[in-house]
Amino acid sequence: MDRIKISDDVSLSRIIYGMWRLTDDSNTSPSYISQKIEACLEQKITTIDQADIYGGYEAEELFGAALKENGYRDKLEIVTKCGIIAPVGRFKNSRVKHYNTSKEHISQSVELSLKLMNTDYIDLLLLHRPDPFMNAEETGYILDSLIEQGKVREVGASNFKHHDFSLLQSHMNNNLVTNQIEISVIANQCFVNGDVAFMQERRLPIMAWSPLAGGKIFGKGNEKLMNLLKDMAKFHNSTPTGIAIAWLLAHPANIMPVMGTNSLSRIKSLADACNVNLDMQSWFEIYETANGQEVP
Template identity: 45%
Template sequence: MERRKLHAQGPEFSRIIAGAWRWNLSEASVHHLIGTSLEQGITTFDHADIYGDHGNEAIFGNVLRGSSSLRGKMEIVTKCGIKFPSAHRPSSWVKHYDTSREHIVWSAENSLKTLSTDRIDLLLIHRPDPLLNPEEVAEAFTSLKRSGKVLYFGVSNFTPTQFEMLQSYLSFPLVTNQIEVSLTHHAPLFDGSLDILMKHRVAPMAWSPLGGGKLMESQSSVFAKASQYKATETQMALAWLLKHPSGMFPVIGTTKSERIVESAQAIHINLDKQDWFEMLKIVQGKEMP
């Protein structure tokens, strides 16, 4: 598995990242998924405080606690800033965002506990908060960085102006923006989202890299060349993202070991430029101008 830095002053991650979004499973199942991922060279795991209604970090953490050698073999990403009504968060009565200094620090420290670890490799602001006070975020990040509790910081779902605004308040670089991008959701290739990251020499993380499987159902001709590459449709969809010069890190969301193995192999596919544009033409319904 290829490994690469998100930014010159950022962490080195496996190019394919395992997302724990849907890993509200038994500890045995999660242990098995972690093992399969590591065997494939997928060493980076993507969490959020809220995944599995605030439960997935704890399941993952219990696995780490029971198997002390695991933590040293992996990098952990988690997120903070979204609050929604839940039995586990009774104080929230409307979905909202909280990027106050207090909440970021509390959330990171809470993630450390639930994940049974002494450090988070990368902490992301989960969504652009219209009430985001950049000075408070900078204070929270700086405090967490100094204490060694969080090593690197980034954002998720930020627009270009939101990214540059927050960056302007920080004395160290945001090392990623985790955004939705796939053959189904290809707007970021044209709307500036990827340009701005390339301008800042920051690699994107790509969530929902298979587009929720919608393509497989409705536009399977996009994968017509799969057999020539001896690849599956999933591998073709990932290879299409991996070809982009921004150096995207796809975050796969599967709960099946065999799909992790399948996805990891996408790293070896180098799509021909014309095949890449043919796939884009099919999903856009028109050729390039």
């Protein structure tokens, strides 16, 4: 498993396991979550993606209970996010769904994430969404301050456009080290709309969320693409999942897919994509089939 250096001090596994869907699983016991983490570790997938809001603000606590039991904290890099307030769970009394990137909220959210996950540091904190009401000076200040306090090792963004990223960065001493955005064979607009190019220009790696389009690549309307992925899988002795993820790994932008399956058997083969090397024409064949047209 390759590793991607996001700073002088921190590196992440090239493939990351995400826990957005953790509470959709019928089994959320610490021992079962530990089995999922062990399956990742066996493949040298050491980075876990979380967010305060996952599972209606409950996923971090479930993960933390597993960490307490299995003692794996030091074998992992923990990524978590903050900034979205949805009127559920601990925020059920909010009148509207909104974003809060104030220093008080970010600071309180990090404190709670640390407590719930039974850890005293977060490897990478991301602002979950660009906030149209953000005071960049205040937000930048608190992110720097959390790094200085040692509560967070690195900070980054999620779903930011380049102007959001540049604005926040302009108010910070530390570097924003990544942007986590949606990328998959289907959600591929980022390759031409500037999102990927901006990160490449900044020499920064990208985290790709929903790299299988949340399972949509297996569903209705994508049969032609799936048949191509199956054919390529036969040729490469892999699976459609392996090919779809290898398509992201093949791109020169240092993309780290954040995979979200709850199935233990699928988790056990998350690293399979690393054995597939797609050539340029295969990359375009997938791209053009997904888009339903040739490049001009």
